[in-house]
Amino acid sequence: MLTIRPATPADDDSLWQIMEPIIRAGETYDFPRDTTRAAALAAWLAPGFQCFVADDGQRLLGTYVLHPNRQGGGSHVANCGYMTAADATGQGVARAMCAHSLDTARAQGFRAMQFNFVIASNHRAVKLWTGMGFETVGRLPGAFLHPVHGYTDALVMFQRL
Template sequence: MPLLQWPRTGQNARVLNVNDSIHIRPIKDAEYPSLWAMLEPVFRAGDTYAIDPAISRADALDWWCKGTHRAFVATVEDKVLGSYYICPNQQGGGAHVCNCGFVTDAAAQGRGIARAMLLHALETARAAGFRAMQFNCVVESNTRAVALWQSHGFDVVGRLPGAFHHPKLGYVDALVMYRQL
């Protein structure tokens, strides 16, 4: 059964204006440098994503934007301040549940960018035919993300003891967070 009807990309893509200043739309190839400028410090820090901290620029951008992932950017006055991707969490019988990843420019944190992207992701997921959204590996020490997801109806449905090796805190729990759409 075909489930996903992805939002249009290119010139006719749907743009969501979350408020008067935050605009969310599909990423353009020309914005890859801005995306990498956000992803690189996050991936290199190694404290929130289960990604090799030494990942190359090309591999990181391919992972975020290609394959089954659909990537979006959040802009304010045409400056990219955040990005998220959405994709099926599994194939086959699990393809009705989506997964997302989010990144916000460090200088823009606390300005509602992540919340706006989450709201857009929830709307995009529903429009694409997903029935639920799942975050597979939310690092417990990433308290801002945990609080944001919980404030929008995500439940912790699993705790993986010591499943994430944090560079400063050692082995910390990873949370599986889930929400029906």
């Protein structure tokens, strides 16, 4: 059974175990591939970010952060980032985290959610976000340097809440 809960400082090691392989691969996030543990956790747990973890009772299978996409006049739009443990992909963890984040954002009064930089070659994520009701509202040609595919488009995806 999957439980999604706020992260605690005791989760830091498990968060890094999820984050490090994703960051090192450099295929889905714009973190520099040599980002340190301290820098990655500081970014993921930044002030104003709410960090959640997906826990199966034995270990963490995923994490997401929720925060305003912008300050001031744009603060009514939420933004999220999601990471799933490599051996937990395809098990519904990201879908559960996305559903949780949409519910949490609605409950907190956000009016929309926007993903600013979805790597177009991340077909699994694009399919999931589309299936969760997001629309691609923009395409940034060649905005991401993928380690395998070279310059790859990034998508801006949006959903009204």
